[in-house]
Structure formats: C-alpha cells, structure tokens
Amino acid sequence: MSEAPLSILIGALVFLLLLSAFFSSSETGMMAINRYRLRHLARKGNRAAKRTSSLLDRPDRLIGVILIGNNFVNILASALATIIAVRLWGDSGIAIATLGLTFVVLIFGEVTPKTIAAMYPEKVAFPASMVLVPLLKILYPVVLLVNWICSLLMRPFGIRPGQEGEDQLSSEELRTLVNESGLRLPKKRRGMLLGILDLEKVHVDDIMVPRNEVYGIDIEDDIKEIVHQLRDCQHTRMPVYRGDINNIVGMLHMRKIARLLTLEEVNKATLLQETAEPYYIPESTPLHTQLFNFQKSKERTALVVDEYGDIMGLVTLEDILEEIVGDFTTDVSDSSQDITPQGDGSYIIDGSASIRDVNKALGWDLPTDDARTINGLITEEMEVIPEASVCWKIKNCRFEILQVKDNRIKSVRMFMAGTL
Structure with missing residues (x-):
C-alpha cells in the first residue's frame, strides 16, 4: 500500500469518506423515517418502502450492518490518511493525519450527511436500502455474531433485541398527530377526528337534555291539550308518562300517529297502543359505548337514569353524532340563544x-x-x-x-x- 502512487491513495481516501457519509446518512435516514407513512407506502406496493420496512423489522441487524460498514471504512480511512501524511510530512504527519482526518470525518462523514438524512429521511433511506439489503446478506454471519454478543451484554438489563418496540399510538398521541396535521387535513375533518377521540371522555349525562327540558306527553292531561301538543311537536320521538316523568308509559313515534292526527281519530287508548317500550341507559355510559349500543339495539332515543332509577334526562343518536360532526340541524323549538x-x-x-x-x-x-x-x-x-x-x-x-x-x-x- 505504501508503494502505491500518492494520487491513488488520496482517491481511495476520498472514496472511503464517501462510504462513511453513506453509512452515516443511512443510519439517520432509516431511524428518522416516518414509520406510519412507510407502512402506508408499503401497503400500496412501493418497492423501496417494502425494502426499507423489511430492514426496520429487525433494527438490531440493520444497525449492525451499518456500523460494521461505517467502522470498517473509518478505520481504513484512518490508516490511509496516516500513510499519506507520513509520506508527505514524515513522522510529524501522524499527528496531522489524526487531527485532519478527525475534522474531515466529523464534517463530511458525520454531521453533514446525518443532517441531510434527518431533513429528508425518505430520499436517503429508500436508495440506501438497495445497498443495505444485499450487504446484509453478504455480512449476515458477522452481523449475527455481533448481535449475539450484544444481546448477551444487554440481557442483564432485560432488553431483547428481537422484541418489537412500543410502536402503537395512544389516543393522546393520535390527538397530537391530528392537531399537527396542518393543511394536510381540512379543518372540518380534523374536528371530526378529534370529536371521535373525545367520545370516550364524554358521558351521556354531559350531552343529555335534562329532565326539566324533556318534551313529553302527560297521558293524564285533557285529550284536546294532548292533540294540540302533538300538532305543535317538532320532535320525531317523545316520551309518554303518567303524571310525572318518572312514570314513563312508553315512547311515541310521531310517524305512527301522524295519520290519525289527520283523520282526527286520536284518543288516549290509541296513543297508549302506539307507544313502544322505552329504552333506558345509565348516566355514566361513555358516548363511544352508547353509540355502539344504539347501533346494536336499533334504537335512536334513550332515557337516562341515575343509580336510583330516576329519570335524569334524554339523549338521542343525533346528540352523539353532533359531538363528532358538529351541529347539523337547528332546533326550531329553541327560540332564544343561550x-x-x-x-x-x-x-x-x-x-x-x-x-x-x-x-x-x-x-x-x-x-x-x-x-x-x-x-x-x-x-x-x-x-x-x-x-x-x-x-x-x-x-x-x-x-x-x-x-x-x-x-x-x-x-x-x-x-x-x-x-x-
């Protein structure tokens, strides 16, 4: 090697520095890439994403092959730089080579490529995967040996390199992700996603119509008053009770009584006959649970009760949906703003x-x-x-x-x- 022309040695040193930059940028690019976007691209059939994802499935092996390559080229570059410096400056060239190569490797082999890779991880990781996949196959026995030794050292700390890391998003992390999506996600859709995440924090008693505001029919009222109440009703379903809201008789659907109102054939017996069994729910039910319960029971209106069985209020499927999409109807019965x-x-x-x-x-x-x-x-x-x-x-x-x-x-x- 010492007999080789100086130009060849310098050219080899530059090549090794480029390899060092490649390995350094590959490490940062692979670790900084967005895993969720990577999975999305892999599912769509992107070959580079599939290669990168397969490498990241075993990060211990990926880091092993990168560091083996990086350390090999850096040590070789150090030897070449020493030879070049000795031939140029004699024995004092050793110190010059040490200081000079440290500075060059730091700037061109570490900081610069890693900064670029951190800013553009996909543009670095995807092309790098084309080299790292075959290189991992070639160096697989060495990588396996290095990883085995490392695993023995990490075992006392309870670390298993083959185990999957915590790569799932919690609801709060997902909320942060949605909030920071910016212009990539329209404001209304962002609000809907946040509304869905909020369902588990909100209970039915937070959105119910309180019992003193529940619009219902007292079957003990005069039939003329009841008919007038039915004609002026702006709800599709309402509770029918006897004397007090706690004495629920049933739920009346206006669609069932509309024809009889037209024919003026409404009486108390008819009303009672057309009522359906009321659907009761506890006040502490989370909204996301109640949404599925409505779907399962094929109900749209529920009476909310406390631990003593007393009526606390009324909640509808529409109330829960409005927590997700916002107010999509106007309550015409509400003539004044709160x-x-x-x-x-x-x-x-x-x-x-x-x-x-x-x-x-x-x-x-x-x-x-x-x-x-x-x-x-x-x-x-x-x-x-x-x-x-x-x-x-x-x-x-x-x-x-x-x-x-x-x-x-x-x-x-x-x-x-x-x-x-």
Whole structure:
C-alpha cells in the first residue's frame, strides 16, 4: 500500500469518506423515517418502502450492518490518511493525519450527511436500502455474531433485541398527530377526528337534555291539550308518562300517529297502543359505548337514569353524532340563544346552558368535572344560591349574576379577565 502512487491513495481516501457519509446518512435516514407513512407506502406496493420496512423489522441487524460498514471504512480511512501524511510530512504527519482526518470525518462523514438524512429521511433511506439489503446478506454471519454478543451484554438489563418496540399510538398521541396535521387535513375533518377521540371522555349525562327540558306527553292531561301538543311537536320521538316523568308509559313515534292526527281519530287508548317500550341507559355510559349500543339495539332515543332509577334526562343518536360532526340541524323549538354576545366583549349566558357548549362556542376552559350547567357551576363554586348582582370569579373567568328565579340562576354576564 505504501508503494502505491500518492494520487491513488488520496482517491481511495476520498472514496472511503464517501462510504462513511453513506453509512452515516443511512443510519439517520432509516431511524428518522416516518414509520406510519412507510407502512402506508408499503401497503400500496412501493418497492423501496417494502425494502426499507423489511430492514426496520429487525433494527438490531440493520444497525449492525451499518456500523460494521461505517467502522470498517473509518478505520481504513484512518490508516490511509496516516500513510499519506507520513509520506508527505514524515513522522510529524501522524499527528496531522489524526487531527485532519478527525475534522474531515466529523464534517463530511458525520454531521453533514446525518443532517441531510434527518431533513429528508425518505430520499436517503429508500436508495440506501438497495445497498443495505444485499450487504446484509453478504455480512449476515458477522452481523449475527455481533448481535449475539450484544444481546448477551444487554440481557442483564432485560432488553431483547428481537422484541418489537412500543410502536402503537395512544389516543393522546393520535390527538397530537391530528392537531399537527396542518393543511394536510381540512379543518372540518380534523374536528371530526378529534370529536371521535373525545367520545370516550364524554358521558351521556354531559350531552343529555335534562329532565326539566324533556318534551313529553302527560297521558293524564285533557285529550284536546294532548292533540294540540302533538300538532305543535317538532320532535320525531317523545316520551309518554303518567303524571310525572318518572312514570314513563312508553315512547311515541310521531310517524305512527301522524295519520290519525289527520283523520282526527286520536284518543288516549290509541296513543297508549302506539307507544313502544322505552329504552333506558345509565348516566355514566361513555358516548363511544352508547353509540355502539344504539347501533346494536336499533334504537335512536334513550332515557337516562341515575343509580336510583330516576329519570335524569334524554339523549338521542343525533346528540352523539353532533359531538363528532358538529351541529347539523337547528332546533326550531329553541327560540332564544343561550349565549348572547355584548358590545363590550362580555356574554349574557343562560343559567341552564351546558358548560361544554359554552367552552366549545367561546373557546373557554371552564371546569366540567362535577357541574354540567352554568347554574350548577356557580352554585357549586359559591356553595350557596346567590342573589342577583353578585360578582364572582372562577379561574380567570369573571361573572355577574343578573337574574335568580326559583332557586336557580336564570342568566349571568360572563367574560374572561383581560378581555374588557
């Protein structure tokens, strides 16, 4: 080797530095590549993605072949650089070669190629796989020996190189992934995906219509009043009860009674005959569970009960779907808005408004752990039923109670501190 022309030695050294850059960039590119995109491309039949995925199935072997190649070319380059330096500067060339090669390898063989690979992992990993796959086959016995020795060293720490790593996304990680998708995912679709992820955190009592707002028919009312109520009804299903909402007789579908209303043949016996068995669910049922329960039972409306069996409210399939896609219908029976913006930046909010709806509409973060409505939140925080004109603060939200009636807060003026 020392008798070879200097130009050949320098050319060989440059070639080895290029190989060092290749192995360094391959290592970073392979490790930095998006595994989920890689699997997607592999399923679509991309050959480079399939090769890369097969290499990453055993990262211990992949790293083994890369490091064997990288260390081999670096050591060989060091020997060549020493020979070249000695021939040029004598014995003092050893120190020059050590310092010079360290700098050159660091810049051109490590930092630069690894930075490029980290920025463009696919563009580096896919072509590199064409070299690494056959190289792994050639060096397989050496790689196997190195991995066996390494596995013996790692075994006391409970590490098994052949085991699959934790490569599954949790719901919170998936939420972060959806939030950071940016323009690649339209805002509405992003909202729907987040809505699906939120279903497991929300229970039916968070979205139900409370019992005092449930629209139903008291079978003990006068038949003329009942008929008038049926003609003005804007719901497709409603509960029929006797005297009190807890004494449910059944659920009435307006489609079954519409023809009789036209013929004016409605009476209490007919109504009772057309009612169906009510469907009850516990208040603590998560929304994602209830969605499947609706599908399984072929029901669309459920009565929510507490641990004592008392009616707490009513929830429909539409209510759950709106948690995913947003409000896609308008409740024509609701003639007033729960949230009314004011010119000074504050809001007049109905005491019966859902805290979750307020948070979603205004982007606030009012606590929803215990109370469900604004009235419940304020009375729970103050621990008394307040008088009108009382001011209070919850976190950074300030409010002024405007009206109290029947031991309930009817309306309140609210704003975030610093917005006025």
